[in-house]
Amino acid sequence: MEQRERLDACAEVAMSCVCFNLRRASRMVSQLFDGILRPSGLRITQFTLMVAISLRGSTPIQELAEILGMDRTTLTRNLKGLEEAGIVSVAVGTDRRSRLVSLTPKGERALDDAMPAWRQAQQRAVETLGEERLGYLMPVLHHISAASGEMPDHHTEERSLGHA
Numbered sequence: 001m002e003q004r005e006r007l008d009a010c011a012e013v014a015m016s017c018v019c020f021n022l023r024r025a026s027r028m029v030s031q032l033f034d035g036i037l038r039p040s041g042l043r044i045t046q047f048t049l050m051v052a053i054s055l056r057g058s059t060p061i062q063e064l065a066e067i068l069g070m071d072r073t074t075l076t077r078n079l080k081g082l083e084e085a086g087i088v089s090v091a092v093g094t095d096r097r098s099r100l101v102s103l104t105p106k107g108e109r110a111l112d113d114a115m116p117a118w119r120q121a122q123q124r125a126v127e128t129l130g131e132e133r134l135g136y137l138m139p140v141l142h143h144i145s146a147a148s149g150e151m152p153d154h155h156t157e158e159r160s161l162g163h164a
Helices: 003-016 020-042 046-055 061-068 073-083 105-129 133-152 154-160
Strands: 088-092 101-103
Touching: 020 046, 020 061, 020 105, 020 133, 046 073, 046 101, 046 105, 061 073, 061 101, 101 105, 105 133, 133 154
Parallel strands: none
Antiparallel strands: 088 101
16 A cells, blocks of 8 residues: 555545544543543543442342443453452352452442542533534434444454354
């Protein structure tokens, strides 16, 4: 590929790639929330994980991973630091292979203490983006999350095509 052709292709990716642009926007929003949450000692990834656990109660790790759209390995890695800090507990589930995750009392307090900072970050995001844009954006984000189960990953596609 010639350099000019490569530059044109890269410009096309930067302008139109769904993944590139969603990830970039996500990183920027995460930086905003992380900065405001910093005094709580939590990052937005930890905070939202704790919110999901709080909403679900004691939940199998695999089920929590599916709800959050994460693979189990990534979730387990993210839980490790929270478990070491005494914010979550991970216990053996109904069989020896499953693990149940739940917030500890310390985790519930940490979540409660971080909630005002989250509200401040959320308000800043709303002010920055505007109510009208968010009125369009949130349904689109919910649609993307719901549709993601319909988008097979590369490995699933290979298996369905008879490749291993």
